Amino acid sequence: MEKIMSVRQLCDEITSITFSSRYMAAEAKPGQFIAVKCGNNSMDAMLRRPVSICRADRWSNEITVVFQVKGKGTKLLAETAETGSYIDYIGPLVNSFKSPPAGAKIAVVGGGLGIFPLLFLLEEIRSTRKDIKADAYLGFRKNDSVILREEFTKAADNIYISTDDGSCGRKGFVTDICLPVIDAGSYDIIYTCGPQAMMKCVSKAAEKSGSECYVSLEQRMGCGIGACLACACRIAVRPAEGSSQAADGGGWEYKHVCRDGPVFRSRDVVWDKTEES
Amino acid sequence: MTPAPDLTADIGRIKLKNPVIAASGTFGFGREYSEYIDLNELGAIAVKGLTLDPRRGNPPPRIAETPAGILNSIGLQNPGIREFIAKEIPFLRSFDTAIIANIAGNTPEEYGLMAEMLENEAVDAIEVNVSCPNIRHGGAAFGISAESIARVTEEVRRKYGGMLIVKLTPNVTDIKAMAMAAQKAGADAVSLINTILGMAVDIETMRPILANNYGGLSGPAVKPVALRMVHETASAVDVPVIGMGGIQSGSDAVEFILAGASAIMVGTASFIYPNACVEIKRGIANYLIRHGFGSVREITGRLKLNRPDQLEE
Numbered sequence: 001m002e003k004i005m006s007v008r009q010l011c012d013e014i015t016s017i018t019f020s021s022r023y024m025a026a027e028a029k030p031g032q033f034i035a036v037k038c039g040n041n042s043m044d045a046m047l048r049r050p051v052s053i054c055r056a057d058r059w060s061n062e063i064t065v066v067f068q069v070k071g072k073g074t075k076l077l078a079e080t081a082e083t084g085s086y087i088d089y090i091g092p093l094v095n096s097f098k099s100p101p102a103g104a105k106i107a108v109v110g111g112g113l114g115i116f117p118l119l120f121l122l123e124e125i126r127s128t129r130k131d132i133k134a135d136a137y138l139g140f141r142k143n144d145s146v147i148l149r150e151e152f153t154k155a156a157d158n159i160y161i162s163t164d165d166g167s168c169g170r171k172g173f174v175t176d177i178c179l180p181v182i183d184a185g186s187y188d189i190i191y192t193c194g195p196q197a198m199m200k201c202v203s204k205a206a207e208k209s210g211s212e213c214y215v216s217l218e219q220r221m222g223c224g225i226g227a228c229l230a231c232a233c234r235i236a237v238r239p240a241e242g243s244s245q246a247a248d249g250g251g252w253e254y255k256h257v258c259r260d261g262p263v264f265r266s267r268d269v270v271w272d273k274t275e276e277s
Numbered sequence: 278m279t280p281a282p283d284l285t286a287d288i289g290r291i292k293l294k295n296p297v298i299a300a301s302g303t304f305g306f307g308r309e310y311s312e313y314i315d316l317n318e319l320g321a322i323a324v325k326g327l328t329l330d331p332r333r334g335n336p337p338p339r340i341a342e343t344p345a346g347i348l349n350s351i352g353l354q355n356p357g358i359r360e361f362i363a364k365e366i367p368f369l370r371s372f373d374t375a376i377i378a379n380i381a382g383n384t385p386e387e388y389g390l391m392a393e394m395l396e397n398e399a400v401d402a403i404e405v406n407v408s409c410p411n412i413r414h415g416g417a418a419f420g421i422s423a424e425s426i427a428r429v430t431e432e433v434r435r436k437y438g439g440m441l442i443v444k445l446t447p448n449v450t451d452i453k454a455m456a457m458a459a460q461k462a463g464a465d466a467v468s469l470i471n472t473i474l475g476m477a478v479d480i481e482t483m484r485p486i487l488a489n490n491y492g493g494l495s496g497p498a499v500k501p502v503a504l505r506m507v508h509e510t511a512s513a514v515d516v517p518v519i520g521m522g523g524i525q526s527g528s529d530a531v532e533f534i535l536a537g538a539s540a541i542m543v544g545t546a547s548f549i550y551p552n553a554c555v556e557i558k559r560g561i562a563n564y565l566i567r568h569g570f571g572s573v574r575e576i577t578g579r580l581k582l583n584r585p586d587q588l589e590e
C-alpha cells in the first residue's frame with residue numbers, strides 16, 4: 001500500500017497513477033510489473049491486475065504506472081484511484097530487460113499498451129548510460145491515442161511513430177517502419193512489448209539479422225507470485241547451456257510469466273501457431 | 278486477562294497447531310509464499326497436486342475471473358513426486374508447519390505407488406485428490422462414484438500407514454455417500470470441496486475463455502455450496518472433516534467450523550492477499566475470545582439447526 005501522489009488522464013481511457021515508494025524506487029528495474037488490487041475488497045474484480053512499471057524516479061521516489069480501461073478491474077481502478085488514496089500492489093515482479101553491453105545500439109519496439117515498460121527502459125538508460133544509442137518505434141491506433149510522446153522523444157535518440165489510420169506519423173503497423181532497419185542489422189539489441197503478432201514479427205526479424213531480442217509476454221494471472229501456475233507460456237528447452245540453435249521444432253516446457261518473466265529471450269519463446277493479433 | 282484460546286486442531290491421526298491450512302494448488306510448494314508470509318504461522322501446507330511423472334499441464338489461458346470467483350484449468354502441472362521428495366520436502370521441513378502431500382493418479386495402482394514412495398518421507402499426511410479422470414474407466418473422475426473412491430482409498434491405505442485425507446469433489450449428487458465410502462475404506466479424514474466444474478465464454482470471440490473449455494470454480498462464489506456440503510458430510514461421518522471453498526476471512530472460517538469442520542483450508546484468497554491464511558487464523562482466535570470459547574474444538578459442529586416445522590406452531 002502506498003499513497004497516490006497524482007492521477008492523470010493521458011487520453012481517452014488511459015490513466016496514469018503516480019505513487020511514492022522508496023522501496024520501489026530503489027528496487028524497480030525496467031521490464032518489471034506490479035500486481036494491483038482494483039477497488040477495495042471488490043468481489044467483482046477480485047484478482048490483482050498486472051501493470052508494467054512505466055517510470056521510476058530514483059530521486060523523488062515516484063513510481064508511475066499507466067493503464068488502459070479494458071474490463072471490470074481496470075475500470076474500477078480508474079474510478080477509485082485519486083490523489084491521497086492508496087494503491088495496493090505486490091511488486092516489483094519479477095525479471096527485467098537485460099541491460100545492453102557497452103556501446104550498444106538498441107531499439108525498442110512497442111505497440112499499444114506495450115510501450116509503458118519500454119519508456120522506463122529508455123529513461124533508465126538515458127540517465128545512467130551515455131554510451132548507448134537508442135531508437136524507439138511506437139505503434140498507436142490513431143492520433144488521439146498517441147501518448148507519452150514527449151517523454152519518449154527525450155529518452156531516445158530517434159523516435160518513429162505509426163498509427164493504424166495515418167493520423168500521426170506513418171500509416172500502418174509499427175513493424176512496417178522498424179523491420180527494414182532491423183533487417184539491415186542496425187541494432188545490437190531489440191526490446192519489444194505489445195501484441196503477440198507484432199512481437200513475433202520483430203523477434204523473427206531480429207533473429208535473422210543476428211540481433212539479440214527480448215520480449216515481454218502477457219498472460220492471464222492468478223497469484224502473480226509463481227504459486228498457481230496459471231500464467232503459462234511455452235519456452236524452448238535447450239539441450240545445453242549456450243547452444244545457439246533456434247527454438248522451433250525442439251522440446252519446450254511451460255514457464256510462467258510471473259515467475260520466469262515477463263521478459264524472455266525471443267529465441268526461447270515458442271510462439272502460438274494460431275494468432276489472434 | 279483471559280488466556281489465549283487453544284487453536285490446535287485434531288484432524289485424525291495428527292494434531293495441527295492451528296486449523297488453517299493452505300489449500301492444494303493455490304500455495305505452490307510454500308516456497309513461493311515464503312517471501313510474503315511466515316510459513317511457521319500455518320497449521321499445515323497442502324502442496325500442489327503431485328503425479329507420478331512430471332506433468333506439463335494445460336495450454337493457456339488457464340484462468341478466468343467470474344463473479345466472486347475464478348475458474349481454473351491448470352491441468353496438474355507439477356514436477357512429479359520424485360522431485361517433490363528430493364527438493365521440496367527438505368525446504369518445507371525447515372519450517373514448523375505440517376506438510377500435506379496432495380496426490381493424483383491415473384489408476385488406483387498409481388495412487389498406491391505414490392503413497393508407498395511417501396511412506397518413509399517426512400510428510401505429515403497424504404491428501405488423495407480423487408477429482409482426476411480414471412483413464413481405465415472412460416475418463417470419469419474417480420471422485421464421482423463411491424466405488425472408485427473406495428478402490429483408491431483402500432489402495433493408498435494399504436501402502437501408507439500415516440494420516441490419510443481423502444479430498445472430495447463437489448461434482449456429485451450425494452456427497453455423504455462419497456464421504457462414507459472414503460471413511461469405510463480407511464480414510465482418517467475427508468476434505469472438501471474441490472472446485473465445481475464450470476465454464477466462462479468470451480462473447481466477442483464466441484469461444485470459452487479457458488483453452489481447456491471447462492475449468493474448476495473456486496472463491497467466494499462457491500462458499501454457500503461448500504458450506505452445505507461440509508455440513509452434510511460432517512453429519513454423516515465420524516472422521517474429522519476439513520472444510521474449504523471460498524473462505525476469505527476469519528468469519529467465513531468460523532462458519533465452516535460451526536458447520537462441522539475440524540480444520541479449514543484457504544485457496545483462492547491467498548492469490549489476492551498472500552497473507553490471507555494468517556489473517557484468517559487471527560480472525561478465528563478473535564471470534565473465540567469474543568465469545569468466551571477456550572478452543573476451536575468447542576465450536577466444531579456447534580451449529581444449531583432451525584426446526585422450520587416447530588417454528589410454524
Ligand SMILES: Cc1cc2nc3c(=O)[nH]c(=O)nc-3n(C[C@H](O)[C@H](O)[C@H](O)COP(=O)(O)OP(=O)(O)OC[C@H]3O[C@@H](n4cnc5c(N)ncnc54)[C@H](O)[C@@H]3O)c2cc1C
Nearest residue numbers: 049050051052066067068070071072073074218219220262
Ligand atoms: C506483465 C504484464 C504487464 C502489463 N502491463 C500493462 C500496462 O502497463 N498497462 C496496461 O494497460 N495493461 C497492462 N497489461 C495488461 C493488463 O493486465 C490487462 O489489460 C488487465 O489485466 C485487464 O483487466 P480488466 O479487469 O480491465 O479486464 P477483464 O477482462 O475484466 O479481466 C478479466 C481477467 O483477465 C485478465 N486479463 C485480461 N486481459 C489481460 C491481458 N491482456 N493480460 C493479462 N491478463 C489479462 C485480468 O487480469 C483479469 O484477471 C499487462 C499485462 C501483463 C501480463
Ligand SMILES: Cc1cc2nc3c(=O)[nH]c(=O)nc-3n(C[C@H](O)[C@H](O)[C@H](O)COP(=O)(O)O)c2cc1C
Nearest residue numbers: 300301302326349406470471495496522523544545
Ligand atoms: C489454481 C488452482 C489450482 C488447484 N489445484 C489443485 C490441486 O492440484 N489439487 C487439489 O486437490 N485441489 C486443487 N485446487 C482446489 C483447491 O485446493 C480448493 O479445493 C478450491 O480452490 C476451493 O477453495 P477456495 O475457494 O478457497 O479456493 C486448486 C484450486 C485452484 C484455484
Ligand code: FES
Nearest residue numbers: 222223224229258
Ligand atoms: S499468476 Fe500464479 S503462477 Fe503466475
